[in-house]
Amino acid sequence: MPIDKDTVSKVSNLARIKIDNNQLEKISKELEAVMGWIDSLSEVETSGIEPVANVTGQKLPLREDKVTDGGYSDKILNNAPEKEGGFFVVPKVIE
């Protein structure tokens, strides 16, 4: 499966990782090599085989819907790159 520069651009935008134009060619070659290797999976006959995400078969437990934690926004904000008045600060989004 060829991966061109446009595909890398699109994927890097989806992943919110900036890639400089002069890097697109190099990265497309790297991804193409890895995806080419992964393509061997297409030889495996998987019709009728269920996809698996949960390996132990344990059911997700449910707990009572009530607050069990919280009330320490100051501690959480301690790690914020920028904060003000109890909030995280980001560049202005709405003009």
Next chain:
Amino acid sequence: MSEIVSKTILQIKEGLKKRDYSALEVTDAFISASESNKKLNFYNTFTKEKAIEMAKTSQSRIDSGEDKILDGIPIAIKDLFCTEGTLTTASSKILGNFIPNYESTVTQNLWDAGAIMLGKVGCDEFAMGSSNETSFFGEVINPWSKVINKNLSPGGSSGGSAAVVSAGAALAATGTDTGGSIRQPAAFCGVTGIKPTYGRCSRWGIIAFASSLDQAGPITKTVNDSALMLNVMSGFDPKDSTSANKNTPDFLKACGNFNLKNLKVGIPKEYQISGMSSEIINLWETGHGWLKDRGADIIEVSLPHTKYALPTYYVIAPAEASSNLARYDGVKYGYRNSQNHLDDLYANTRADGFGNEVKRRILIGTYVLSAGYYDAYYRKAQRVRNLIIQDFNKVFKDVDVILTPTTPSAAFEVGSQQDPISMYMNDVFTVPASLAGLPAMSVPSGLSTNGLPLGLQIIGKQFDEENVLKVASNIEDQAKFPFLN
């Protein structure tokens, strides 16, 4: 006191009990060993003062006869476990200044049992790597480097954990294993490491890489020590929805039984890969012989989808990683590259904050999950994962454990493996058990022709760590491995 650092956890516990030395003396010995090995770059954060303080608390409990199971035992923590008030970086620039305000369940279990924290050891960035070289803070160096006078990789991702134990600079270390990240570095550094069954140890507070695969486990010198550490680290945790609601057996009791009569050991023929060196093949055969001598039946088995395990893993793990690592956006914590527009802030923060291998995996993960490719790659890999699980289920009808080499080679030189795919091949023997959520352990079993450690891997049935440990202690007993320290 230098002889302290060559002891095991069980020996130190005995010595503390007999008042041969105090918890503080033990801790001092390991602090000195860490300080005299600075060039091996074990620690991202060395917490000497905290260790001394914890040692004093341990000693007061020992003095009052209220000591806990790991009182006086200095250990290192992989820098992927959140530790309250102590820098936790995942060896990444993007978390370079992150100080958690909570403690991971596994480390909390260890502190509750009296263990002493020496510090946070280096690993591959976000646990993505098999050589420690993807760490933003520089790779840890394998203590065995001195044998051949070249800088060797300790393996990865838990390379710092394996190296610090191997050098006699900690009695144990925590590791995490997503595709081999405990077992491969344990093999490269000549120490013991177990990845338990998925769900045995809580993942709460461990920085997530691939959530359906990540598991914590201990790295120690001996099998007994791993069993003891695993006893403490395991257990149901309501804070991790995938944590197994099962009692923890006494793993230590499973060790030291040298009669393997009626035990069936599978040797999977697909693990005989082309180009595998004769020293690995010989070690594997020696391993069969050791188990046979103790009464086990050795049976050739087949795991036909083995060769698809790595490509399957390199779809599933990056897919999960691309989702898990979306949280690093320069807003809530960690590094930020300030920009005038929010989208630019995200894209520049992540471009600067992540290293090349992490970016590569996020891009692969995003690609295989994107519209038009989801079924062809992600769903497909999840189906092949099912076939790999079915292979194991079939084989485990006939055998109790599976014996394989841990790695296809001994430790390699730092900088010698530049191609991503050849780096991924390091995990060829460890990834299948990860995909199936099985317990698997590496035991140091011999030396390569140039004198470097080699490991054998024992894979068990889900939640049957006991047979894994039983077989591992037999291999350990017969290998008489020449530990570095």
